Amino acid sequence: MKDAQEPAEELLPRRTLAHLEAHLAVARDGEDPEGVHQVRVASARLETFLRLSSRRALRDDLRWLRERASAVRDLDVLLAGRLPKPFAEWLAAERVVARAGLIEALESPRLRALLDAWNWVPPLDRKRAAHERRRLARRATVRAASALAADATLDAFHAVRRALRRLRYAEEWLRRDASELKALQQSLGELNDVAVVRRYFAACPRAPECGEFAAELEHELARRVAKARLVLARAYPRADDRGPKAKSRARPR
Amino acid sequence: MELFLVRHAEAEERAANGRDEARALTARGRKRFARAVAGLARLDVEFDQLLHSPLLRAMETADLCAPLVVGELRVANELARDPSTELLASCTGLRVALVGHEPWMSELCAWLVTGERERAPRFAFQKGGVAHLSGELAPGTMRLVAFWPPATLAELGRK
Numbered sequence: 001m002k003d004a005q006e007p008a009e010e011l012l013p014r015r016t017l018a019h020l021e022a023h024l025a026v027a028r029d030g031e032d033p034e035g036v037h038q039v040r041v042a043s044a045r046l047e048t049f050l051r052l053s054s055r056r057a058l059r060d061d062l063r064w065l066r067e068r069a070s071a072v073r074d075l076d077v078l079l080a081g082r083l084p085k086p087f088a089e090w091l092a093a094e095r096v097v098a099r100a101g102l103i104e105a106l107e108s109p110r111l112r113a114l115l116d117a118w119n120w121v122p123p124l125d126r127k128r129a130a131h132e133r134r135r136l137a138r139r140a141t142v143r144a145a146s147a148l149a150a151d152a153t154l155d156a157f158h159a160v161r162r163a164l165r166r167l168r169y170a171e172e173w174l175r176r177d178a179s180e181l182k183a184l185q186q187s188l189g190e191l192n193d194v195a196v197v198r199r200y201f202a203a204c205p206r207a208p209e210c211g212e213f214a215a216e217l218e219h220e221l222a223r224r225v226a227k228a229r230l231v232l233a234r235a236y237p238r239a240d241d242r243g244p245k246a247k248s249r250a251r252p253r
Numbered sequence: 254m255e256l257f258l259v260r261h262a263e264a265e266e267r268a269a270n271g272r273d274e275a276r277a278l279t280a281r282g283r284k285r286f287a288r289a290v291a292g293l294a295r296l297d298v299e300f301d302q303l304l305h306s307p308l309l310r311a312m313e314t315a316d317l318c319a320p321l322v323v324g325e326l327r328v329a330n331e332l333a334r335d336p337s338t339e340l341l342a343s344c345t346g347l348r349v350a351l352v353g354h355e356p357w358m359s360e361l362c363a364w365l366v367t368g369e370r371e372r373a374p375r376f377a378f379q380k381g382g383v384a385h386l387s388g389e390l391a392p393g394t395m396r397l398v399a400f401w402p403p404a405t406l407a408e409l410g411r412k
Contacts (some may be wrong), residue, residue: 056319057305057312060326109339113330117307120275 011124011173013049016042021115027069028106030099033076040069046118048169051136052129058121061114068105071098074196081197084213086206094200124173133170140167144236148229154195157228161188180235187231191224256365256386256395257300257350259318260358260378262286262403264310278313286317286381289403291410293383299323302346306332306353314381315352322350336361336370341390362386368393379403 020042026035043066050059075095079088105111143160146152164185171178198217201207207214263282268275278286301324305315311333315326324346331340332353340361344351351361359373362384366376378384381403386395 055312055316056322056326057315058328061328064327109330110327113307113328116330117312117328120272120307120309120312122275122277122309 011126011129013046013118013121016045016049017115017118020046024106024111027072027102033073036069036072036076036102040066040073043069044165045169045172048136048166049124049173050121051166052124052132052170052173053121054128054132055121058114058117061110061117065105065111065114068098068102072102074200077193078197078200083197084210086209087201087204087213090204090206091200126174129170129174133167133174136163136167136170139163141236144232148233148236154225157188157191157225158195160232161185161192164188184231184235188228191221191228194221194224254344254346254388254390255348256344256390257298257348258358258362258378258384258386259314259350259352260355260380260382261306261308261310261314261352262289262317262381264380268309274308276308276310278310282380283313283317285403285407286314288410289381289383289401289406290317290321292401292406292408293321293410295409298385299348300346300350301325301348302344303327303350303352304329304332304340304343305351306330308333308354311352311354318350318352332357336364344390358384362397364392365390365395366393366397376400381406 020039023035023038023042026032027039029035043062047059047062047066050056050062072095075091075098078091079095083091140160140163143156143163147156147160149156164181168178168181168185171181194217198221201210201214201217204210262278262285264276264278266276268277299321300318301322303315303318303322303324303326305311305326305328307328307330312328319326329340329343331337331343332351334357336357340351351358353361355378356373358378359376360370362376362378363372364370365386376384379402383399383401383403383406385398385401387398388395
């Protein structure tokens, strides 16, 4: 991965903040689902910026905003798919609740304070950020090894997806090529999409009215787990057959 | 409720951009306050909620307090203005830390302990100083348990 040297003053989150602020209004309006999606993405990017700065302040606030946006986004994605009618009706009602939670967040003094505080966050220190990026890379490797274990659960895949997302954003903040990580994250995202459907379906009181859907879901989930394992094993070829020390040294190709 | 009022640690006199809000902690301020946090840890202090002002020096002080936080750490504009009932309503934990600035920290302390903000000069905080209050979170009802200057906490934090 090539390191493109940029002056330190470029390592500021100005564009991402402007992106977030612009999409807060779109998310609030609710007409275009892209608004909510972009609020979620920008929040995650900013959270990684703070990790690269070794800062804890504001991270919980960003996570809070991202979780509110994610609750709506997950349901938007679900409702765009082909679903049994009883399940879709229940999800639509859930979305109303999630959307109310998001609106509450968007109108809250906490969001105002979060945006105010970002005015004073200093630019990234390249040396510190590089150190933190290495930590994120090591964590992603360890998570990949866990997901590649024979007894890995869906939680392990979720954890590696999250670790890879942070690593990808870290690479992007540092102006490094993150295209391989992005592709990897996409494959794991496809698995996560089905895992989210399954999670909601398990909570749906109208699930018994949905015929063969549960079996179809399990079949699709198994197919995507297999695919995710394959993609992950290619990216982390040494992660599934070495001890923890060797695993931590493994890198995506 | 156990409430810990924290004034930010020593900050630079002037930020590069000239804005008061952007003043960062000095290296000495960080070092000393990190020791004070070690002192608080030695007293088994931990927070299930920490609120801090949006100004950089308070954010950086909150960062240093992070090892003591077992719950949520959040930003609150109410800590960068006169103490208010809105600020009190934001405190939802049982062991809460508020990281802010003078003169508001001493006004808040005086208000909660005596019910009178005017007595603030008697509760002045040094930079990095911490007050521990206990009781129901309402003006004039809290008990002042301890008022630690930063040097005392730093001494406790020494290995």
